[in-house]
Amino acid sequence: MLNYILRRLLTAIPTLLVLVIICFLMMHAAPGGPFTSERPLPPEVLANIEAKYGLDKPLYAQLWDYLVGVVTRFDFGPSFIYKDRSVNDIIAQGFPVTLTYGTISFVLATIVGVAMGVFAALRHNTWVDYLAVGATFSAQALPNFVMAPILVIIFTWQLGWLPGGGWNGGQWQYVVMPVIALSTSYMASIARIQRTAMLEVLHSNFVRTARAKGLPSSTIIWRHAMKPALMPVVSYLGPSFVAMITGSVVIDLYFSTGGVGLHYVNAALNRDYAVMLGVTILYGALTILFNLVADIVYAWLDPKIRY
Amino acid sequence: MITNSDRMDRITEALDEAADIKGRSLWADARRRFLRNKAATGAVVALLLVVLFVIIGPYFAVWSNEEIDWNVMGMVAEKGAPSIESGHFFGVDELGRDLYSRTIQATRTSLIVGVIGAIVAVTIGTIYGATAGFVGGWVDGLMMRFVDIMIAIPYMFIIILLMVMFERSFFMLFVGIGIISWLEMARIVRGQTLSLKNREFVEAAKACGVGWFTIILRHIIPNLLGLVVVFASLLVPLMILIESFISFLGLGVQEPQTSLGALISEGAGTILYGTIWQLFIPLFFFLVTIISLFFIGDGLRDALDPKDR
Numbered sequence: 151m152l153n154y155i156l157r158r159l160l161t162a163i164p165t166l167l168v169l170v171i172i173c174f175l176m177m178h179a180a181p182g183g184p185f186t187s188e189r190p191l192p193p194e195v196l197a198n199i200e201a202k203y204g205l206d207k208p209l210y211a212q213l214w215d216y217l218v219g220v221v222t223r224f225d226f227g228p229s230f231i232y233k234d235r236s237v238n239d240i241i242a243q244g245f246p247v248t249l250t251y252g253t254i255s256f257v258l259a260t261i262v263g264v265a266m267g268v269f270a271a272l273r274h275n276t277w278v279d280y281l282a283v284g285a286t287f288s289a290q291a292l293p294n295f296v297m298a299p300i301l302v303i304i305f306t307w308q309l310g311w312l313p314g315g316g317w318n319g320g321q322w323q324y325v326v327m328p329v330i331a332l333s334t335s336y337m338a339s340i341a342r343i344q345r346t347a348m349l350e351v352l353h354s355n356f357v358r359t360a361r362a363k364g365l366p367s368s369t370i371i372w373r374h375a376m377k378p379a380l381m382p383v384v385s386y387l388g389p390s391f392v393a394m395i396t397g398s399v400v401i402d403l404y405f406s407t408g409g410v411g412l413h414y415v416n417a418a419l420n421r422d423y424a425v426m427l428g429v430t431i432l433y434g435a436l437t438i439l440f441n442l443v444a445d446i447v448y449a450w451l452d453p454k455i456r457y
Numbered sequence: 458m459i460t461n462s463d464r465m466d467r468i469t470e471a472l473d474e475a476a477d478i479k480g481r482s483l484w485a486d487a488r489r490r491f492l493r494n495k496a497a498t499g500a501v502v503a504l505l506l507v508v509l510f511v512i513i514g515p516y517f518a519v520w521s522n523e524e525i526d527w528n529v530m531g532m533v534a535e536k537g538a539p540s541i542e543s544g545h546f547f548g549v550d551e552l553g554r555d556l557y558s559r560t561i562q563a564t565r566t567s568l569i570v571g572v573i574g575a576i577v578a579v580t581i582g583t584i585y586g587a588t589a590g591f592v593g594g595w596v597d598g599l600m601m602r603f604v605d606i607m608i609a610i611p612y613m614f615i616i617i618l619l620m621v622m623f624e625r626s627f628f629m630l631f632v633g634i635g636i637i638s639w640l641e642m643a644r645i646v647r648g649q650t651l652s653l654k655n656r657e658f659v660e661a662a663k664a665c666g667v668g669w670f671t672i673i674l675r676h677i678i679p680n681l682l683g684l685v686v687v688f689a690s691l692l693v694p695l696m697i698l699i700e701s702f703i704s705f706l707g708l709g710v711q712e713p714q715t716s717l718g719a720l721i722s723e724g725a726g727t728i729l730y731g732t733i734w735q736l737f738i739p740l741f742f743f744l745v746t747i748i749s750l751f752f753i754g755d756g757l758r759d760a761l762d763p764k765d766r
Contacts, residue, residue, distance in 0.1 A: 169606075169610050173618065296743070423622075
């Protein structure tokens with residue numbers, strides 16, 4: 151097992167490096183630097199500014215400096231637009247917010263999705279099952295950017311129960327709508343996958359054997375059926391994590407939570423490449439780390455994988 | 458002897474009859490199963506209606522998508538609601554532009570993005586995956602490692618990065634979506650190819666001295682078609698979702714171009730002024746398109762999946 155984890159770690163590192171290098175090169179291939187404006191700066195001034203941000207060095211030296219900064223000091227460099235803040239400041243300010251509601255959404259989507267899927271599978275072809283299938287099918291067509299305005303119309307505009315945006319230090323009223331908007335469609339996907347997997351397992355031979363032995367159905371479900379039925383869901387957790395990270399940008403923007411996504415979109419509109427690069431690398435690293443964890447959990451669940 | 462020839466006659470008769478019965482090909486079989494699926498056929502009708510609306514709708518439009526109706530500008534909430542008399546069948550948007558024309562334009566954008574994105578994904582993904590799976594060995598390992606690396610990158614950020622850094626145009630959008638969308642397809646096709654390549658007909662082709670690329674094109678890919686069709690149909694709504702997501706953030710195609718995501722974003726930003734139709738009309742077209750595409754994909758999978766026979 152340790153061997154397997156180490157090997158997966160070793161493949162994660164080049165992935166991360168490739169990500170950083172691709173993003174960095176793309177940033178420098180783009181026409182127009184961050185200091186190109188409609189009124190061109192005098193060449194001397196421009197040279198000074200470029201020297202300050204290290205843009206006068208050859209490309210490979212800049213890449214090396216950036217890589218060393220990121221790897222040794224977690225330093226993503228200064229923002230090109232905000233003179234007084236570094237990319238690290240911006241991330242440190244917004245990331246806790248995004249992480250808070252992101253984690254809640256992810257845990258909620260997984261637990262509720264799995265529970266719904268198992269429940270529907272156990273009551274296969276009853277009205278409970280049909281209801282669950284119908285609900286999950288339509289919920290999949292409700293991505294976060296559709297859920298967010300609908301929730302605001304219902305809970306803020308019509309009922310007046312919840313505030314339509316803001317964060318307020320993470321008070322629960324401010325967290326509810328971001329969490330629901332972010333988690334709904336993934337909850338639905340997880341429920342669908344779990345239901346299909348559970349149905350397949352319940353019809354398999356070893357479950358029939360367990361029933362023939364006369365085991366109580368709770369033992370069959372928890373001891374025998376649950377583990378194999380969880381495997382497809384576990385392999386879906388990686389992609390859904392990526393999707394949620396991406397979705398958080400919409401949530402940050404629409405609910406003005408002050409999370410990283412808001413800064414990311416502002417940076418994109420202002421061509422603040424340093425911030426975009428920093429956020430992309432941060433989220434990329436999180437994704438790779440999470441995929442690693444998901445793979446290890448999968449290897450632990452699947453008896454067929456030998457390490 | 459007489460009885461014997463009698464039997465022979467009966468056998469020939471039976472054989473003639475058998476020859477009259479038409480064999481059912483995989484596709485005829487699948488079509489029958491698909492048409493029996495009420496949800497899927499309903500979805501096809503709904504989708505055709507949307508497409509028809511996009512094609513025929515412009516002939517009924519009173520206002521173009523760029524004209525600003527100066528009579529309602531500034532009083533959108535009071536005067537801009539959908540009505541037949543003013544010619545704004547779906548009302549007007551924030552600037553006083555006709556939402557009917559804008560919705561047609563946006564729906565067209567989204568449909569085109571979905572279809573082209575899926576075509577790109579299918580073409581690159583199938584060829585890449587089939588090659589990797591068929592050639593095997595270290596080539597396969599290298600090609601799939603590359604896909605693994607690409608899949609682990611949060612793609613939405615790469616598309617946004619591309620669009621911001623170069624230009625926010627249709628072309629860049631297609632490039633961005635094209636770069637990422639084929640990866641999953643390549644993985645699936647590779648897996649299927651691995652199981653196909655040891656079959657007898659491939660061996661026979663190899664024994665005849667057919668080149669490996671011709672084998673892929675003539676023998677492997679036709680056998681992958683069912684799988685490819687199913688995944689392509691599930692890719693179309695995915696592409697539309699990606700495009701709408703980017704447009705919702707305001708980072709997609711630029712004005713005067715628009716897409717359903719951009720219209721939903723506009724509508725979502727102005728609901729508090731009471732102009733609720735600006736959200737619900739594009740949302741309606743978005744949901745109808747996405748849900749019917751989901752149902753069609755699901756129906757196709759049920760129809761073409763050999764496991765379910």
